[in-house]
Amino acid sequence: MTDVVLAENTDGVLLLTLNRPEKLNAWTPAMEEQFFGALAAADADPSVRVIVVTGAGRGFCAGADLTALGAVDPSSITEADIHPSGKPISYALSLRKPVVAAINGPTAGIGLVIALYCDVRFAAADAKFTTAFSRRGLIAEHGIAWQLPRLVGTSRAMDLLLSSRILLGEEAARIGLVDHVLPVDEVLPAALAYSRDLAINCSPQSMAIIKRQVYQALESDLDTSRREAVDLMLASFTQDDFREGVLSHLERREPRFAPLDPDTV
DSSP states (O other): OOOSEEEEEETTEEEEEEOOGGGTTOBOHHHHHHHHHHHHHHHHOTTOOEEEEEESTTOSBOSBOHHHHHTSOGGGOOHHHHOTTSSOTTHHHHSSSOEEEEEOSOEETHHHHHHHTSSEEEEETTOEEEOOGGGGTOOSOTTHHHHHHHHHOHHHHHHHHHHOOOEEHHHHHHTTSOSEEEOHHHHHHHHHHHHHHHHHHSOHHHHHHHHHHHHHHTTSOHHHHHHHHHHHHHHHTTSHHHHHHHHHHHTTSOOOOOOOOTTTO
C-alpha cells in the first residue's frame, strides 16, 4: 500500500504528514486507515510524547476525495465505507498524548474536521478554511456540529456551516478556530518547536490527565470538575513527576520525566 501518511519520530515528537500532495491531501479510506493506525501506535509508544499533523505540499487536507466518492453507489454506502478504520473521526481527542495541527494550506470538509479534533492548531495566515458540506448537499459531518460551536460559539458555527464560506487563517485565529497564525513557511517549524518544548519540559502523565480533564469537563459541571481536580491534585503530590518537576525547577535544569506508561493513566 502506498504511504499516504508519513511518520517521523524526532526526539519524542512524531510528525504525521498526510501525503497526497497532488490532490491537496484529499481524504481517502486508505488515508484514514493509515492515519488512525499511526495515532494508535503513537499513543502506545513510550518514545512518542507529542504528535504533530500536517500536509505534504501546499495543502493540509482539501476534504474527501470526491472522485473516489463519485464511483460509489450512494444507496449502498454503509458506515464501514465511511470509516474503514472502525474508529470515529474524533479519535485524536481520546488519545492520552497532545495532538498539534500544523495547517499549511487549504483545509476543507473532513480535513477541517481532522484539524478541529487536534488539541492545538497552528495555521498559515493565508490558509483557506471551509466546512464545505452545505455546498455539496451534505450535512454537518463527523461531529463537527458538536466541536465547532465549542471553539467559536454557536452563531459563528452556524455561519460557517450554513454558508460554507471560505475564511483565511487570520480570521480563523480571530474567531478561535486556530490558536497561532504565522507566515506559511513558519507554520511547521513553529508547531514542531512548540511540541518539542512539551516533549522536553512537560510531564507526559500530567499532559494526559489534563487532556482528559478538559474534554470530560465539557460534558460535566463546575462542581464535579472541581472535586475531581482536588482528588487528582492530591494524587499528583505522591508521584515521581511532581518531585522531579520541583527539583528540576530548583536546580535550573531540564526535567527528566518518565515516559507515559499505558497502564498508569
